[in-house]
Amino acid sequence: MLSYAARRIGLSALVAFGVVVLTFVIARVVPGDPAAGWAGPRAGPAERDRVRAELGLDLPLPQQIGGYLGGVLRGDWGISVRTHRPVLDDLLALLPNTLQLVLAGLLIGLLVGVPAGLVAARWAHRSPDLLVRTGAVLGGSVPVFWLALLMQMFFATRMGLLPVAGSYDPAVLAANPLVRITGMPLLDALLTGNLPMAASVFDHLVLPALVVAAYPVAVITRLVRAGVLDTLGETHVQMTRALGFPERTVLARFALRPNWNPVLQTCALIFGYSLVNSFLVEAIFAYPGLGGYAAASADVVDLPAIVGVTLLVALLYIAANLLVDLLQAALDPRMGLR
Amino acid sequence: MAVLLSVRDLTVSFGTRAVVDLARLDLAEGEILGLAGESGAGKSLTGLTVLGLSEYAGARVTGSVVLAGEELVGARRRRLQQLRGSTMALIPQSPAGAFNPVLTVGTTMLRALRLHGDSRGRARQRAAEAMAKVRLETAHLRRYPHQLSGGQLQRVAIALALALGARLLVADEPTSALDVTVQAEICALLGALRDSEGVAVLFISHDLAVLGALCDRIAVMRAGRLVEQGPAPELLTAPRADYTRELLAAALRLGSGEEEADGA
Ligand SMILES: Nc1ncnc2c1ncn2[C@@H]1O[C@H](COP(=O)(O)OP(=O)(O)OP(=O)(O)O)[C@@H](O)[C@H]1O
Numbered sequence: 001m002l003s004y005a006a007r008r009i010g011l012s013a014l015v016a017f018g019v020v021v022l023t024f025v026i027a028r029v030v031p032g033d034p035a036a037g038w039a040g041p042r043a044g045p046a047e048r049d050r051v052r053a054e055l056g057l058d059l060p061l062p063q064q065i066g067g068y069l070g071g072v073l074r075g076d077w078g079i080s081v082r083t084h085r086p087v088l089d090d091l092l093a094l095l096p097n098t099l100q101l102v103l104a105g106l107l108i109g110l111l112v113g114v115p116a117g118l119v120a121a122r123w124a125h126r127s128p129d130l131l132v133r134t135g136a137v138l139g140g141s142v143p144v145f146w147l148a149l150l151m152q153m154f155f156a157t158r159m160g161l162l163p164v165a166g167s168y169d170p171a172v173l174a175a176n177p178l179v180r181i182t183g184m185p186l187l188d189a190l191l192t193g194n195l196p197m198a199a200s201v202f203d204h205l206v207l208p209a210l211v212v213a214a215y216p217v218a219v220i221t222r223l224v225r226a227g228v229l230d231t232l233g234e235t236h237v238q239m240t241r242a243l244g245f246p247e248r249t250v251l252a253r254f255a256l257r258p259n260w261n262p263v264l265q266t267c268a269l270i271f272g273y274s275l276v277n278s279f280l281v282e283a284i285f286a287y288p289g290l291g292g293y294a295a296a297s298a299d300v301v302d303l304p305a306i307v308g309v310t311l312l313v314a315l316l317y318i319a320a321n322l323l324v325d326l327l328q329a330a331l332d333p334r335m336g337l338r
Numbered sequence: 339m340a341v342l343l344s345v346r347d348l349t350v351s352f353g354t355r356a357v358v359d360l361a362r363l364d365l366a367e368g369e370i371l372g373l374a375g376e377s378g379a380g381k382s383l384t385g386l387t388v389l390g391l392s393e394y395a396g397a398r399v400t401g402s403v404v405l406a407g408e409e410l411v412g413a414r415r416r417r418l419q420q421l422r423g424s425t426m427a428l429i430p431q432s433p434a435g436a437f438n439p440v441l442t443v444g445t446t447m448l449r450a451l452r453l454h455g456d457s458r459g460r461a462r463q464r465a466a467e468a469m470a471k472v473r474l475e476t477a478h479l480r481r482y483p484h485q486l487s488g489g490q491l492q493r494v495a496i497a498l499a500l501a502l503g504a505r506l507l508v509a510d511e512p513t514s515a516l517d518v519t520v521q522a523e524i525c526a527l528l529g530a531l532r533d534s535e536g537v538a539v540l541f542i543s544h545d546l547a548v549l550g551a552l553c554d555r556i557a558v559m560r561a562g563r564l565v566e567q568g569p570a571p572e573l574l575t576a577p578r579a580d581y582t583r584e585l586l587a588a589a590l591r592l593g594s595g596e597e598e599a600d601g602a
């Protein structure tokens with residue numbers, strides 16, 4: 001088990017390294033001069049050369065990558081050309097907001113998708129199943145921006161139930177300052193018992209989180225339905241019924257159980273997908289997060305920032321997969337000896 | 339001995355096709371009744387119907403199945419759930435697939451005992467007692483299905499039925515997935531439990547040699563109907579129906595290569 005974990009972690013480090021190299025190469029071949037961006041529009045060629053040397057841009061690529069990786073390990077992810085602040089600080093300030101959005105979407109995905117999948121499997125090929133499956137197809141295929149705009153129009157503009165954009169009400173924050181613990185506003189507000197702020201953050205989170213959740217709900221529903229239906233055909237389910245367990249228990253406590261592993265595995269995939277998806281959702285809801293940062297950085301070819309965002313997303317994705325792998329090994333006794 | 343199970347005019351059908359049509363079948367307490375017949379005769383379906391499970395396969399059931407004085411056909415679902423496990427239990431054909439792969443067999447057993455009303459402590463105690471009755475160590479309860487052999491799993495399945503206090507075991511080809519020596523062990527165990535615990539067994543098999551060695555009585559099915567039934571030795575030595583004779587002849591032809599079909 002321990003050597004399994006060690007192997008997985010080693011492999012993850014390798015993948016992270018590959019991502020950095022790749023991002024660097026891609027960023028280098030796209031047009032645009034970071035030194036020009038840094039030095040400003042009025043700098044002359046001499047000034048630009050000085051900046052280029054200062055930023056290490058005149059070194060050969062492998063040396064640049066080496067230097068960058070060394071810095072990354074020391075916590076120095078470079079300085080943003082656009083904000084002139086350390087990239088890591090920028091990222092860490094915005095990451096919790098994005099994580100809050102993605103995790104909320106994933107949580108909704110599980111809370112809705114698992115029961116919906118169970119219901120569909122329980123009444124397979126009957127009306128509840130058809131209803132759930134139709135919903136899942138819609139949720140999985142509707143374009144995110146369209147869903148976001150629709151939600152904004154309906155729930156925010158038309159009904160006035162929820163705010164259109166932003167991540168909290170500044171007036172509420174001014175009256176109830178937020179103590180930063182995890183950086184995720186909702187969690188921090190709840191942890192510190194700051195209820196007005198929690199309510200404000202929650203209201204602002206509902207619509208974007210629902211939009212982000214559409215895909216996870218659809219995927220998890222379908223996965224649970226198919227998996228449980230498969231399991232229902234197995235002898236051990238019949239045995240469970242023969243022991244007198246009511247159908248609800250047969251499904252939720254016995255037939256679902258062997259399906260947690262594929263569900264978890266898919267959660268890691270969905271996490272990566274939602275992370276990128278959330279960039280778009282953030283833009284539509286003017287929700288401060290990595291999405292806006294990435295877009296602004298790309299606009300001015302802010303190389304350290306772009307590489308930083310990419311690396312962070314990759315690291316998060318790797319971490320999610322690692323976590324799932326370890327959870328799986330713990331959950332399924334048949335996987336323990338790999 | 340008192341009648342435990344009596345089946346009257348039982349039909350099981352899929353759509354308009356009746357695949358089981360049993361006029362009369364009785365099983366006394368502490369009796370092992372063999373149910374024989376070729377593949378597709380409706381043996382498994384009969385067993386499932388007794389357990390009230392054939393509806394899950396989409397079958398329609400009419401007639402009467404009375405277990406310990408209680409009519410099961412048309413009984414409330416809740417009542418059937420109470421009786422399953424606690425009064426009648428299934429001993430599966432393929433023990434390897436009969437346990438949830440991600441739960442220890444002990445977890446399955448404890449959940450079942452708790453379902454039928456035992457406290458945690460009482461459930462543990464009963465599980466341990468039942469494991470002793472099938473001559474397995476209690477430690478085996480902490481194993482996952484893939485860590486036990488087919489024979490051991492079948493013993494656990496029997497222990498599960500005993501722990502729950504089942505009076506009737508519906509054993510659907512309980513030994514066909516096991517190798518010959520293990521087969522004999524399981525049969526011997528069932529015979530011993532009939533004698534010591536007084537459980538009744540509906541033993542489904544197409545292997546007349548196995549049935550002859552173990553059963554008190556044998557019923558022969560063909561195309562859903564009973565061809566004949568009677569005490570095991572008589573039915574095997576002096577069958578009245580042509581079909582039984584055919585089955586016997588086929589069994590002898592198969593068995594002659596190896597050992598003599600005993601009990602005949
Ligand atoms: N779910 C089902 N849907 C339709 N027909 C079924 C179903 N299950 C069983 N049958 C039919 O019922 C008949 C009896 O099947 P059953 O499984 O009881 O036979 P069996 O005597 O146990 O045979 P075997 O020795 O091969 O196990 C068969 O003709 C089979 O095709």
Ligand SMILES: [Mg+2]
Pocket residue numbers: 381382383510
């Ligand atoms: Mg069968």
